Amino acid sequence: MQREEVVKYRSFDGAEVTAFLVRPSTSANSAVVVVHEIFGITDFIRNITRRLASLGYLAIAPNLYSRRANVFTEERITGVMRRFWSIPPERRASGEAVAELMRTLTVEEQEIVRELVVDRVKTEERMINDLVAAYNHVKETYGVSKVAVMGFCMGGGLAFEALTRVPFDAGVIYYGRNPRNLEDLAKVKGAILAIYAGEDPSINQGLPDLMRAVITYKPRFEMAFYPGTRHAFATEGGPVYNEAAAKDAWERTVNFLRKYLG
Secondary structure, three states: OOEEEEEEEEOOOOOEEEEEEEEOOOOOOEEEEEEOOOOOOOHHHHHHHHHHHHOOOEEEEEOOOHHHOOOOOHHHHHHHHHHHHOOOHHHOOOHHHHHHHHOOOOHHHHHHHHHHHHOHHHHHHHHHHHHHHHHHHHHHHOOOOEEEEEEEOHHHHHHHHHHOOOOOOEEEEEOOOOOOOHHHHHHOOOEEEEEEEEEOHHHHOOHHHHHHHHHHHOOOEEEEEEEEEEOOOOOOOOOOOOHHHHHHHHHHHHHHHHHHHO
16 A cells, blocks of 8 residues: 655755655655646645556655745745736736736735746756755665656756756656756756647747757657647646646656656
């Protein structure tokens, strides 16, 4: 029987990161680090972690908001980001538009905007370092021989970047942004499965450059593209969930993990 628990590990700066861990019913030789969407450790992320454990993998989903978990709740993040996303795309980079939004928010909500909009690059660098620490924690603590990383949306981009930092054996990227420096694909040791929605312009505009980098640096790379779907199509219960595409993507994911993790 699978066993669920909340565990803690130390990150690069000494901070304590909590994580949702699911142990499979039998001993695991491989592990998967699950990287959450912008909304944090949601029911969807917990269910993905459980599914991976049912396949025989030790599965762990770090809460990348652990340092301020009392502020960065799913409900609060959802409310704030929906208001930000209601700003027309062409105005979102405007300091004036963000300042207008900030004036309507509580102190806690303003902190979310600073972390996830204004200081996004700094925030993501901290999160990536937390994932590097998660990789080290899993390798040192649970006796597994192979470790993969899997991320969704924001977490997909973080997972893609983490692949360039530590030698994960495999990575599954659900509609995540490219690594910041595509030359870093040369540092990736594991295989990559990248999954994209057909109608996702902010992510897909980076695909031509990614393809050129794949040809140049030659990582083991597989890609699945789902026409007619939108960003976050695999999130069960989400507003753009596409059951057929989500099931196909999951089947590809399972086959990929079997191939590279066993």
